[in-house]
Amino acid sequence: AQSVSQHNHHVILSEAASLELGCNYSYGGTVNLFWYVQYPGQHLQLLLKYFSGDPLVKGIKGFEAEFIKSKFSFNLRKPSVQWSDTAEYFCAVNARGNQGGKLIFGQGTELSVKP
Amino acid sequence: DSGVTQTPKHLITATGQRVTLRCSPRSGDLSVYWYQQSLDQGLQFLIQYYNGEERAKGNILERFSAQQFPDLHSELNLSSLELGDSALYFCASSPPGIGGELFFGEGSRLTVL
Numbered sequence: 001a002q003s004v005s006q007h008n009h010h011v012i013l014s015e016a017a018s019l020e021l022g023c024n025y026s027y028g029g030t031v032n033l034f035w036y037v038q039y040p041g042q043h044l045q046l047l048l049k050y051f052s053g054d055p056l057v058k059g060i061k062g063f064e065a066e067f068i069k070s071k072f073s074f075n076l077r078k079p080s081v082q083w084s085d086t087a088e089y090f091c092a093v094n095a096r097g098n099q100g101g102k103l104i105f106g107q108g109t110e111l112s113v114k115p
Numbered sequence: 116d117s118g119v120t121q122t123p124k125h126l127i128t129a130t131g132q133r134v135t136l137r138c139s140p141r142s143g144d145l146s147v148y149w150y151q152q153s154l155d156q157g158l159q160f161l162i163q164y165y166n167g168e169e170r171a172k173g174n175i176l177e178r179f180s181a182q183q184f185p186d187l188h189s190e191l192n193l194s195s196l197e198l199g200d201s202a203l204y205f206c207a208s209s210p211p212g213i214g215g216e217l218f219f220g221e222g223s224r225l226t227v228l
Binding site: 031032034036042043044045046049070094101102103104105106108 | 117119138146148150158160163168171173205207211215216217218219220222223
């Protein structure tokens with residue numbers, strides 16, 4: 001069965017600090033990978049996605065993620081965080097060809113950015 | 116605004132009761148997914164429908180059921196409610212084809228007292 005593991009449950013940073021959130025998945029086949037963000041009281045929104053091609057993908061709001069196939073990882077990065085990045089971040093995987101198209105989510109990482 | 120509409124936004128009910136959550140997918144999307152988000156379990160996939168047919172099933176309790184109607188809206192029915200069913204229930208939809216990107220609604224927050 002597919003699973004997604006996010007290394008950090010809660011990360012606290014000061015503004016302008018760099019961010020890296022870890023994500024590892026467990027699945028032997030080809031996958032599509034996603035990072036979603038959930039701002040307080042809001043629904044999940046897509047930050048970025050990887051389907052194929054360049055393993056370094058850029059998303060909205062200055063976020064990027066790198067797919068490393070050999071490590072089954074898809075870490076999220078941002079060079080300089082802002083207070084408005086305070087939110088919960090979810091990594092998700094969809095196994096291509098799986099039944100349906102459901103995403104399997106990690107447990108989420110809560111990011112708190114101090115002004 | 117994702118285009119996915121969920122009602123009600125908030126619901127408070129008592130143990131043993133039954134509730135129905137409603138979801139309207141984005142225009143053109145055939146797939147509807149239901150997820151449960153709780154503090155201890157995170158985001159758990161419950162069930163998926165595609166064009167009226169059940170496509171995939173996840174960690175959905177037998178007390179819960181869902182359906183997708185011909186107009187593609189979906190309902191999630193939760194019965195014999197327990198305190199532990201208190202959670203945020205998200206609906207998501209996706210367009211036809213491969214990819215897997217889901218568009219989420221704002222959720223229905225269920226509180227069971």
